[in-house]
Amino acid sequence: MADNQAATTNGKLLDVTDLWRTYRRGSETIHALAGVNLSLRPGEMVSIVGRSGSGKTTLLNQVGCLDKPSRGSLKISGIEVTGLKEQELVRFRRNHIGFIFQLFYLIPTLTVEENIRLPLVFARKKDEQRVTELIERVGLEKARKALPRQLDGGDMQRVAIARALVNRPKFLLADEPTGRLEKNTCAAICRIFHELAADGLGVIIATHDPVLAREADRIVEFSDGRIAREEILKERQ
């Protein structure tokens, strides 16, 4: 509850301020992120673009609470997460962030509904209504009992999206979500992202695909660990 209040008081789901991530490679110091400032509001969809090694994935790792920054501030739903311990981060990820990967990472021996239910298992929750609701939302009612090998790439990504949403996260992080999909399937997945954003979910998409990138409200281009360019495509109310 406190989290939600914090999120509504400043109106930002995500607030990144002067974020740095520095690595040592031998005697060389590499700044994978060098003073990044970024924010995300509920219902906003942001594309992160840039060449390989520009800092996109490093940013996703930070925002997804998978890695800790070297310095700077990272607030998610109003909570400063940089100081959280591992177990606290596990709980935080479970309740706040949904992940979508390029390779889907569905468990091949679990059915569609079992894959979607998996994050609920980790959260020690039972919410069959939510599983059914998401299966319907991504249009997989007929494939509920199917195994991933019986699905095409688009359907597998739909399962991955439903799985990312099952714990009712505050925002979605998608890493090249259409990287393995055909063009017409990409459009369908984009539509789902728009619907989710329209429902108030924040969506961050890291992509090399210029078409997908331009579906977002805002494009943030990374270069050498910094934001090189920011383009607003749709003004939000």
Added chain:
Amino acid sequence: MIWFILGFKNLIRRPTRTVLTVLGVAIAIAVLYSLFEFQQGYQSRLKGELGALGAHVMVVPKGCPYEAATIALHGGKWPRYMDESLLDKVKANPGVAEAAGVIMDAVFPPGGQSVIMLGIDEDYMKLRPAWKLRGSWFTSDSSIILGPSVAEDSKLEPGDLWTLPEKNETLRVSAVLGRTNTQDDGFVFMPRRTLQRISGLEGKLVLILIKAMKVDQTDALVASLKADEVDMNVFPLSELLGTISALMASTRVFVSAIILIAIILGGVGVLNTVLMAVFERTREIGMMKAMGGSRSDMFKLVWAETMLTTLLGGLVGVGLAVVSSRLVEAIIRGMIPYAPKGSLIGFSLPTMLFCIGLSLLLGLLAGFYPAFRAASIKPIEAIKTE
């Protein structure tokens, strides 16, 4: 329970590998079960055989006493004899309650079944109070009592005639012995004098079975019999049991060491397989952690998977041991100098539970390191650029 379900689903992803790993554990557990059961069956059957002799002390001619004891237990032909007059000396000992002199012989007709004959008298019956005869005791010098197995095989009933192979001697069946489930079931009993005559061993004995006046004074009785007569071996049956058991124990240590090695190798095999599976699933485990799976969740998942593997191995192993018990028993019998008759490897719930418990313990130990490795995988692995 959910971790076991997820673990099971992971196991069926690579069925060949899982089957081979389970088989490795199953073979080790099957051998363990067979050995345990064999030991217990051996002890209990040996005690039963010795108990069926109805005696506390055995007197045999000079020579290897254990060879003599084996002949006494299973019957056969042993070319060493004692003078029958020793029987009177033994009976005269005040510590002796009952004593029965026995002569034994066997014929081995070519292509036919061997016939083991025991020449006994009424004193022998006193050592066999549980015997039940269908028919009557020897009615003449040419009458015999058939063990039930012999009677079944030859389809003879009391009153029928029986011809001793190779000796051209026809004798009449006076009784068929009720089943005792001991070595007696396979013998042909006849009056001692008759067998001595047929075998040309007049005045000779192979064995004297003695029932002590007081069981707790058996050692004193043995000492006193040894002092009386030097031309025979006197030993209490308890000593025989102890000696044969000690012989078996030395074999057991050797076999146990082999089994222990087999189980350790099985465990290492399981560890290796599960560890490989963890490495292969690094990104998948990373994904699960990114989605809210904790270290302990990943640990439990892999641990449950390992325990399932070894538990399956344990169950299959016990099943394998029970199914192949006859074959295994025959192999072990061929490797040891003496084994009691009857089935030695059977169906024992405590041994099964022990073996299954051990397979679970194996899973706990073998699964610890792979589970630890799985728990240590960082969620960042999942989001690394392909």
